Every structure is written in structure tokens, then in C-alpha cells.
Amino acid sequence: MSFIWLALYNVRFWELSAAAMWHPSAGAVLFMASLFVLAWVVLALLLLLSPTRGVMRAAASAMFVIAAFSAYFMSEYGAIMNQEMMRNVLQTDHAEVAALLNADIALHGVLLGIVPALLVWRVRLPETSWRTQIGQRAIAVVVALGVAVAGMFASSADYATFFREHKPVRYTLNPMAPIVSMVGLVAGSNKTNANAPLIDPAGKIERTAAPAAKPLVLFLVIGETARAANFQLGGYARETNPELAQISGLTYFSNTSSCGTSTAISVPCLFSHLPRTAFKVDAAGRYKNLLDSLVQAGFDVQWRDNNSGCKGVCARVTNIDYNRQPDPKYCHDSNCFDAVMLEDLPETLRKIERDTVIVFHQKGSHGPFYSERYPPRFEKFQPACRSNQLQHCSQQEIANAYDNTIAYTDHVLASQIRLLREASSRVDSVLIYVSDHGESLGENGIYLHGMPYAFAPAAQKEVPMLLWTSEGYVRRAHVQPDCLRTEAKLPVSHDFFYHTVLGAAELRNQAYDRRLDLIAGCRRGGGSE
Structure with missing residues (x-):
């Protein structure tokens, strides 16, 4: 599933990454290949860290829907899925939502969101004990991270440029970006005590x-x-x-x-x-x-x-x-x-x-x-x-x-x-x-x-x-x-x-x-x- 997300739901991510870093050289080829592996690992971790298979299925279904709509807005409007965009999502009203709806987005949501979200539940996995599942996931996580880290070290200079000079690109990695941004936004909002007295910085007027x-x-x-x-x-x-x-x-x-x-x-x-x-x-x-x-x-x-x-x-x-x-x-x-x-x-x-x-x-x-x-x-x-x-x-x-x-x-x-x-x-x-x-x-x-x-x-x-x-x-x-x-x-x-x-x-x-x-x-x- 993480491969499907990376290949089909991340057109904008690859467009921006290529525009930022691609040039005809062996180093650029190595960087793009390692970036593919790194992004693949990051998306896989969204599922591998789920505590049970039931949670994994539910998470995968939800992420297909999130990825479908995020991919549409990123590809069609050049949107960036950072915390500011997630704040807009939370504060929008029905009139703004209605203004965005059209046949294309509906078709996109059904074919790339709802249909694969339902198909996830038809996948049959062999019955194994929870200990075996945890062991398998631990091995997968360690191996995946090892491969990703090795690729990053091989192109460390390129990654330094990529992360420092092209920060918006990270907010197009789908469905990682909208999920992490939303979690960060909610976590930050929860730190505010709604019952605390208001601070008056202006004093007497x-x-x-x-x-x-x-x-x-x-x-x-x-x-x-x-x-x-x-x-x-x-x-x-x-x-x-x-x-x-x-x-x-x-x-x-x-x-x-x-x-x-x-x-x-x-x-x-x-x-x-x-x-x-x-x-x-x-x-x-x-x-x-x-x-x-x-x-x-x-x-x-x-x-x-x-x-x-x-x-x-x-x-x-x-x-x-x-x-x-x-x-x-x-x-x-x-x-x-x-x-x-x-x-x-x-x-x-x-x-x-x-x-x-x-x-x-x-x-x-x-x-x-x-x-x-x-x-x-x-x-x-x-x-x-x-x-x-x-x-x-x-x-x-x-x-x-x-x-x-x-x-x-x-x-x-x-x-x-x-x-x-x-x-x-x-x-x-x-x-x-x-x-x-x-x-x-x-x-x-x-x-x-x-x-x-x-x-x-x-x-x-x-x-x-x-x-x-x-x-x-x-x-x-x-x-x-x-x-x-x-x-x-x-x-x-x-x-x-x-x-x-x-x-x-x-x-x-x-x-x-x-x-x-x-x-x-x-x-x-x-x-x-």
C-alpha cells in the first residue's frame, strides 16, 4: 500500500522534488533513488506502527481517502498540506466546501479514495500470533530504516540542500504530510487552556x-x-x-x-x-x-x-x-x-x-x-x-x-x-x-x-x-x-x-x-x- 501511495498519489511530490534536485548526473540518479526508498519507508511506517491488524486496516482505509483528496488539491491547485492548510480545513464552512465540489473531485474521491479503502478489508492475511506479528514488523522497520539511512548517507550533501532549501516539498508527501500536519495542529491547540483568564497586553486605554x-x-x-x-x-x-x-x-x-x-x-x-x-x-x-x-x-x-x-x-x-x-x-x-x-x-x-x-x-x-x-x-x-x-x-x-x-x-x-x-x-x-x-x-x-x-x-x-x-x-x-x-x-x-x-x-x-x-x-x- 505504501508503494501504491508513493507511485500513484504523489505526483506533486515528485514534480517538486525533480524540479528542485534533478539534473543529468549519476549523483542525481542516486539521490532520487534514495529519496524514493526514504519516502517509501516513511509511508510504510504509518502502517507498521499500528498496534493491531484491525487498526492497520482502519488506518489504511482512512489514509486512502485522505491521500485521494490531498492528491487532488495538490495536483490541481498547487496546495501545500502544512499546519496552516489544516487549520483552514478545520475552520472552513459548508459554503466554502460547496464552492470546491465538482464532478472531478467526486470521481477522484470515489475511485482513488473510497474504492481502495473498501478493498483493504478484502485482503486476507495468514493467521499469526501477536508476538510473531510484532517480531515481523520489528524486523521490517529495522531493515527499512537501515536501507533508508544508508541511502541518505550516500547522498548526504544533496539531502542537506533538499531539506534546507526546499522545505515546502515535505508538505506534499502524501498521505504523510496532511496527517502529521493535522496531528501537530491539534496537539498545539490542546496546549491552550480555554478556561484560563485572558491576558490584557494593552492595559488601560x-x-x-x-x-x-x-x-x-x-x-x-x-x-x-x-x-x-x-x-x-x-x-x-x-x-x-x-x-x-x-x-x-x-x-x-x-x-x-x-x-x-x-x-x-x-x-x-x-x-x-x-x-x-x-x-x-x-x-x-x-x-x-x-x-x-x-x-x-x-x-x-x-x-x-x-x-x-x-x-x-x-x-x-x-x-x-x-x-x-x-x-x-x-x-x-x-x-x-x-x-x-x-x-x-x-x-x-x-x-x-x-x-x-x-x-x-x-x-x-x-x-x-x-x-x-x-x-x-x-x-x-x-x-x-x-x-x-x-x-x-x-x-x-x-x-x-x-x-x-x-x-x-x-x-x-x-x-x-x-x-x-x-x-x-x-x-x-x-x-x-x-x-x-x-x-x-x-x-x-x-x-x-x-x-x-x-x-x-x-x-x-x-x-x-x-x-x-x-x-x-x-x-x-x-x-x-x-x-x-x-x-x-x-x-x-x-x-x-x-x-x-x-x-x-x-x-x-x-x-x-x-x-x-x-x-x-x-x-x-x-x-x-
Whole structure:
């Protein structure tokens, strides 16, 4: 069985290994041969270490199903089965699963997963005592490890390069990679004591400005899968931001990098006081976050979700999940267009009497079914890929569908700004938009997102971010728009979000870092400390 897995379910592993290490020489032949033996041994150990034959059969059946689906996503989308990808699997919802289903994956799962999983139980083995079985396995393990180690020593220099310079390849060894990654993820999650009191790293929060005549309203819009390369505001040749391009008071930050390459990482990181280099998603739930500080400061805080949840960020604030209460005007087949979150905003803005923060978690450009993320009237770029099997569409069709999602996001953001402008007699307002991560659209055979950050392409890490301020807020906070436009050319990242939101809300706490506040340096007089 381990031979079958290695030969038939590891196409991606061998493609990446060959691309990394193959060249016409005797040394390369020896390395590839020894790698085959090593991988064979590793997969065999998954079964040899089973305590009984019954457990071995059950494990083999499960691993055929795991290997079948993993092989599909690795081969078709270039996915990497690391812990981050397993976290995405655990946190996905039925709508995201439905968007991935198609005839190809069903056929793949049945023929390469379910059928061999059932055939495993028809294998007849001779009856032997448990002592004999243990002895046989011990001999097999020792011999296999001996052969593998000998091969590694024979090509030790190549292995040093392979393991050090090509780390993502190990996360494509199937079904070893998804199993080890999932076990590691669950083990790490279990170390967190859910009943332990929350740690407050920010301490006391203070207002830095005197009470104003009008309430302050902050719209924090968390985009989904929007990549900077396809934003017209950042220089993209297509008109994907025709409405935002006409709005005054808007600043686009053209050199922004994300905290992660998946929603499960980036969203908690955005609302954490920690920078990307220090942030650990497994520990994020132990700390109070940005929303907690805003509540402590007396703001009304609301999270509106049209995605797969807030990843724990909104646990202690009002939460509206539009997937649980779909509006037929905007929703169909478990999918809601992002405008659903705006339907009651005019009335909400009319009733606001206190400083308020509303977070909008968009569906945005979530793939692979890009054509379902926007209403038909927004299909500006044609022909658009209308399938979740991206490999069956041309590169241009994929780009067209994706660009239509960006154009729809442009419309939603412009609509939010217009609503804030209409309410300017009652409130001062700020809108901050940033995408959680980018997206690969088939470049170098990679689709979607979720690659390990150190090896992910720029398309998955470079994201759009923009800031809009009302005229009332500019006067209230003494903001210099020309200065903001100059600052917008500098490299920034998700690390700036926490501190910029606090600064925009005219708040400070112990975690606040003025150097990471995009507005602070553009207040007349240099801003308050």
C-alpha cells in the first residue's frame, strides 16, 4: 500500500522534488533513488506502527481517502498540506466546501479514495500470533530504516540542500504530510487552556482628544483574497476601481504586505497587538485584542460577517452572521453578495449616538468560484471562468472572473463611503479597508492561497489597503491629506492596522506604537503622543 501511495498519489511530490534536485548526473540518479526508498519507508511506517491488524486496516482505509483528496488539491491547485492548510480545513464552512465540489473531485474521491479503502478489508492475511506479528514488523522497520539511512548517507550533501532549501516539498508527501500536519495542529491547540483568564497586553486605554460635537464612526472593512496586483488604484491597467478612483479624501497604500496567506492566520493577526514576526495564531485566543480595547474605551463595536467567521476575534462583541440569516435579495445557494452587509446601514447611521466601530468581513474574491462573488451586472470583463475547476479555464478567463470580483468590491466600498458622506451632518467618519491575503491565479501552476509564508509567491502576500476620511474628521483630527498621500508610497503591512485604528479612534494604550500609526505623522503639529 505504501508503494501504491508513493507511485500513484504523489505526483506533486515528485514534480517538486525533480524540479528542485534533478539534473543529468549519476549523483542525481542516486539521490532520487534514495529519496524514493526514504519516502517509501516513511509511508510504510504509518502502517507498521499500528498496534493491531484491525487498526492497520482502519488506518489504511482512512489514509486512502485522505491521500485521494490531498492528491487532488495538490495536483490541481498547487496546495501545500502544512499546519496552516489544516487549520483552514478545520475552520472552513459548508459554503466554502460547496464552492470546491465538482464532478472531478467526486470521481477522484470515489475511485482513488473510497474504492481502495473498501478493498483493504478484502485482503486476507495468514493467521499469526501477536508476538510473531510484532517480531515481523520489528524486523521490517529495522531493515527499512537501515536501507533508508544508508541511502541518505550516500547522498548526504544533496539531502542537506533538499531539506534546507526546499522545505515546502515535505508538505506534499502524501498521505504523510496532511496527517502529521493535522496531528501537530491539534496537539498545539490542546496546549491552550480555554478556561484560563485572558491576558490584557494593552492595559488601560485613554482618549487623546477632547469630546467632539459629533460621534465618531469607523468602518473597518476586511477584504477577502484581494491581491494588490489587480487593483487599479495601485497601477493595474484594467479599470477595476472605477468608483473609488473618483472619490476624494481617499488614500491608497500601494506597498502593503499581509500577515499570512490565509484567513485563519491574517484575521486574528490584524487585530492583535503583536507584529507578524511575533504573532502565534495558536496563542491568539489567550489575549484581548483590538476590539476588546475599543469596547473598553466606550465604543459600540459590531462585527458583520459574510465570510467563514471571525476566527475568534469577535468573541466578545456583537456579531451578525449573514450566512445564518440570508437575505433573498442578496443571497442564493449559501452565497451572499457583500452588499448584504450594507442593507440596513442608512438606518443604523441615523440612530448612532455614541462612538461606533463596525467591522465588515467580506466574501470578496474568495475562490475558486470567482464568478459567484458578484451579481451578473458586474461581469464587466468577459469571458469569465464560470467554474470552480480553474484548471479547465484559460488564464484570461480566470483573470476576467477575478477582476470582476475586484470591481464589485470597488462598488461595495464606494457605497459605504457614500453612506458615510450622507451621514456627515451627524457623524465624523473613517473607513479603512485591507485584504487578509492575496491569491494565485495559476502563475507557475499555483492557484488560490495558503502557501507557507516564507515560500509563498508575492501574489499571495501583497494586498490592497486604503484609508478614507470624511471632511469632518479631517478638521476634527487636524489631518493633512497631502501628507497621507506621501506616506502611502512607503512600505507598510498588516502590522500597522492595530495602531492605525487606535490612532484614528483617538485612543492610546500600552501596546500602541505611534511609528505604526499611518495617520499620526500627518496630523498638524505631528500629532499627540
